[in-house]
Amino acid sequence: MIFLGRPHPAHAGYANAKLAMLAMLEAYEESYGLKWAYIVSGNLFGPRDKFDVEFGNVVPSLIRKFCDAKKSGGKVQVWGDGSAQRDFIYVKDAARASVGVMTDIDGAVNMGSGQVYRIRDVVDTLGELTGMSGRIEWDASKPNGQAYRAYDLSKIHDIGLRPVYSLHDGLKETWDWYCAQND
Template sequence: MNLEDKILITGANGLVGSNLTEVLKKEGYDNLVTVGRKDCDLLNLENTVNFFKIHKPKFVFHLAAEVYGIMGNMKNKGKSFFNNILLNTHVIEASKQINVNKIIAMGSGCVYPYPQPSLPLKESMVFLGEPHFSEDSYAHAKRAMLAHLKAYKESYDMNYAFVISGNLYGPNDKFDIENGHVIPSLIAKFYEAKKNNTKITVWGNGLAKRDFLYAKDVAKALIKIANEIEGPVNMGSGMVSNIKDIVFHLAKYLNIEDKVVWDSSMPNGQDHREYDLSKLFSVGFKPMTDLQEGLIETFDWYSNNLDKIRN
């Protein structure tokens, strides 16, 4: 990407989109088209194509998605599959119609099969089996997006990167206690427990292992990918932590270690997810934010911006 290239970002008001927009501007990319729900109805093909034809971006970061955590994914399988299929299909078709230089589409680690063929997970393993039942509908919608991108590359030579991400977190996340991802959900719970001097109930046994990547590092990785990587690519920090690590850091920071209660009757999700990051690291990407630092920055942002929290 050149600094003067027009760049369109779907999902620009979300966790990844807002942080990517901020980092792009800091690095000198100022010809940006940021797309939120009020700007264009991506569930409507005609609206999407017309919007793309008006703005004519050279690069598209497709970050918009209907996203939930474990419980939300299990409760909303039909809605999640249908809306994500529409979003992805319309954005890819619109990108093809205006002949973009490249589309960088956000996938998810849930696309990988479970049980896992082996660890760490390699990009070539995506279609080797069924995804985990707790998020299979969302995973199949993301897999369909990868199949769509591959087909358009073969038929129309449309360049793409499909980013298979670990768990992402940071400022401007969706801090939904019931349906959100693990870190924003825990941060909201810890805030309430600290404010009200109450116990905090944490789902599962805390042993599930994940790769967590801070939003500012996500943005820098996406820019690297846009400039240097084609096809499917794993994105993460390269450090695997369990849920107990997150709870420990937050409880210690707030001095409420004695308030934590574990509810082992609630789901853990997959027990271990770890990625082969050799493709991403080969272009020089290196995350700069460790988990403890990122958690504290995210908690402080949340507690100071309650009026800006997305529902």
């Protein structure tokens, strides 16, 4: 669905760069017969991400907020009401899928977990993992972001690729890694 309308304003620069790259690959295929694969990914997360509360993606930003609040004894401030929905894919599943795409798929392909979670589900899971369920404050005056984002994963499923990690397991590994780096 990459060409269905303008990108969400929060991601316009990044999204337009991806569109330009896809157009270039299609032109190279037409002009030179180049074989290519192009992955359109769900929300990736995992160790070594950009854990920046201002400019990072959802999961690493939340992990940083939970860690900071745990250290300070404060509360975790979360924007929106948690209703926005995303397909989150753990980085180890994404790496396996990428290898499969490189060897078995030509053209554009979506990559994700195949599960759509509310931001609230991610926050609740992190609250459970960190023991901070009672220290979460939602700020519904702040934006939720794009309401819904999911992907047709039929191409990737056709070559037998399915995620191994649950959201819980991926969040736990990421949390444990981040805490080990920031003790």
